[in-house]
Amino acid sequence: MTKAQDYVETVKQTIKQRDPEQTDFQEAVFTVLDSLTPVLEKHPEYIEANLLRRIVEPERVIEFRVPWQDDTGHFQVNRGYRVQFNSAIGPYKGGLRFHPSVNLSTVKFLGFEQVFKNSLTGLPIGGGKGGSDFDPKGKSDSEVMRFCQSFMTELARHIGPDLDVPAGDIGVGGREVGYLFGAYKRLCGFKNGVLTGKNLTFGGSAARTEATGYGLLYYTQSMLKAHNDSLKDKKIKISGSGNVALYALQKANELGATVLTVSDSNGYVYDPNGINDKIVQQIKEVERGRIKEYAQQVDSAQYFEGSVWDQDIDYDIALPCATQNEINAQQAELLVKDGARYIAEGANMPNQTAAIKVYQDHGIYYGPGKAANAGGVAVSALEMSQNSERLSWSFEEVDAKLAQIMHEIFTKSEKAAQEYGMDGNYQAGANIAGFNKVATAMMVQGLV
Numbered sequence: 001m002t003k004a005q006d007y008v009e010t011v012k013q014t015i016k017q018r019d020p021e022q023t024d025f026q027e028a029v030f031t032v033l034d035s036l037t038p039v040l041e042k043h044p045e046y047i048e049a050n051l052l053r054r055i056v057e058p059e060r061v062i063e064f065r066v067p068w069q070d071d072t073g074h075f076q077v078n079r080g081y082r083v084q085f086n087s088a089i090g091p092y093k094g095g096l097r098f099h100p101s102v103n104l105s106t107v108k109f110l111g112f113e114q115v116f117k118n119s120l121t122g123l124p125i126g127g128g129k130g131g132s133d134f135d136p137k138g139k140s141d142s143e144v145m146r147f148c149q150s151f152m153t154e155l156a157r158h159i160g161p162d163l164d165v166p167a168g169d170i171g172v173g174g175r176e177v178g179y180l181f182g183a184y185k186r187l188c189g190f191k192n193g194v195l196t197g198k199n200l201t202f203g204g205s206a207a208r209t210e211a212t213g214y215g216l217l218y219y220t221q222s223m224l225k226a227h228n229d230s231l232k233d234k235k236i237k238i239s240g241s242g243n244v245a246l247y248a249l250q251k252a253n254e255l256g257a258t259v260l261t262v263s264d265s266n267g268y269v270y271d272p273n274g275i276n277d278k279i280v281q282q283i284k285e286v287e288r289g290r291i292k293e294y295a296q297q298v299d300s301a302q303y304f305e306g307s308v309w310d311q312d313i314d315y316d317i318a319l320p321c322a323t324q325n326e327i328n329a330q331q332a333e334l335l336v337k338d339g340a341r342y343i344a345e346g347a348n349m350p351n352q353t354a355a356i357k358v359y360q361d362h363g364i365y366y367g368p369g370k371a372a373n374a375g376g377v378a379v380s381a382l383e384m385s386q387n388s389e390r391l392s393w394s395f396e397e398v399d400a401k402l403a404q405i406m407h408e409i410f411t412k413s414e415k416a417a418q419e420y421g422m423d424g425n426y427q428a429g430a431n432i433a434g435f436n437k438v439a440t441a442m443m444v445q446g447l448v
């Protein structure tokens with residue numbers, strides 16, 4: 001074992017011992033650490049400075065009670081979190097997730113990923129993430145509002161436009177960001193740089209709603225182009241039907257691909273003629289319905305219970321846009337068998353580590369979430385810029401910057417992989433390129 005390998009193993013063991021139950025967090029961290037061994041060989045000063053041990057420890061973890069009243073008058077309690085992971089290159093930045101599965105391991109894994117993702121955007125944002133085990137599904141607007149108000153009553157003291165700037169994630173969209181902003185304003189006054197993903201009427205950015213899904217397709221375009229390929233006439237499988245999935249679908253249709261599937265946590269719809277994004281938008285964004293309603297409206301579509309990744313059909317590109325660990329090794333084997341050659345992650349960590357190994361073994365081009373889905377946070381950072389200068393840019397201007405940023409993220413990752421002799425390994429490339437900037441910043445800031 002080299003000194004670098006030995007150091008990486010020691011850091012991994014420390015995490016396993018200190019937080020044995022945080023399996024999602026461990027998965028995210030180990031994937032990054034494994035990519036960094038060659039960087040440590042080249043930079044022994046990072047080992048000397050115990051940099052990895054510091055980088056895997058959040059700067060601050062906030063956990064709080066969120067009491068709220070439901071429509072029947074009963075008092076309910078949820079748990080709220082904000083993990084302020086790393087502020088080496090800018091204020092903490094990252095979304096809030098409201099979903100019953102949220103726990104400390106979830107927000108720590110998401111916060112850790114966010115550090116490297118935000119670095120890859122080239123914009124001055126550190127990494128953070130938060131959320132709650134509150135489930136907005138099935139709740140009335142009034143219940144969601146009361147929950148958001150209570151959540152912000154505690155969170156407000158920990159955030160600010162130059163300190164920590166939350167946004168949306170699963171279960172937190174425009175409605176929730178609006179309620180959270182209203183509550184913050186009553187406590188601290190109108191500072192629109194405190195949250196992103198806001199409504200356009202009070203400082204939201206054009207194209208933020210579309211940014212993660214559109215950005216995913218811009219990244220995928222760059223990846224295909226690197227292999228003299230294009231999206232035209234490609235068959236795509238998308239999972240999820242939320243914010244990321246919907247706008248990935250819309251952009252894929254616009255770019256001439258055929259999207260065969262979308263899904264939710266109950267099942268998926270398959271339409272060999274191509275999924276119509278306007279119908280999905282109406283069902284999910286307007287009616288807040290379930291995806292099976294699509295098959296009730298479109299003759300050529302069928303609805304199936306279960307995971308879309310168990311469906312056996314030929315296709316070219318996989319875009320998982322639902323949630324973490326949605327694809328296991330067996331499902332990855334099926335993807336290979338079905339002829340898919342590219343996979344780019346709209347969701348955060350949708351592939352289990354064993355699934356990624358399958359892609360590597362079969363030469364499937366794999367774009368990791370921290371690169372492929374960075375478009376959302378990139379446009380959030382552009383929203384912060386617009387708030388600071390008290391101006392609003394046009395949709396076309398923001399969209400053009402987004403496309404440029406996604407292209408640069410792909411190129412940076414590709415080059416970093418090449419530099420370390422791992423040509424075509426976009427996962428290692430993204431981890432290394434994201435790490436380099438944060439590492440340099442931490443080294444010159446002394447013991448932080």
Ligand SMILES: NC(=O)C1=CN([C@@H]2O[C@H](COP(=O)(O)OP(=O)(O)OC[C@H]3O[C@@H](n4cnc5c(N)ncnc54)[C@H](O)[C@@H]3O)[C@@H](O)[C@H]2O)C=CC1
Pocket residue numbers: 168169170171172173212240241242243244245263264265266321322323324326346347348349373374376377
């Ligand atoms: N909203 C954003 O700007 C960004 C989101 N992401 C990631 O993208 C993913 C999706 O987020 P959003 O679209 O914003 O959330 P959303 O709440 O709008 O949609 C989530 C979607 O995933 C589906 N889903 C949730 N749990 C599932 C499960 N266990 N199995 C199958 N489907 C499931 C839901 O039915 C829904 O269609 C998450 O991993 C999130 O962290 C990443 C970057 C930015």
Ligand SMILES: O=C(O)CCC(=O)C(=O)O
Pocket residue numbers: 093094095096114117165166167168169196348373374376377378380
């Ligand atoms: O726009 C943001 O700050 C949040 C984006 C996010 O949560 C993510 O990239 O996973």
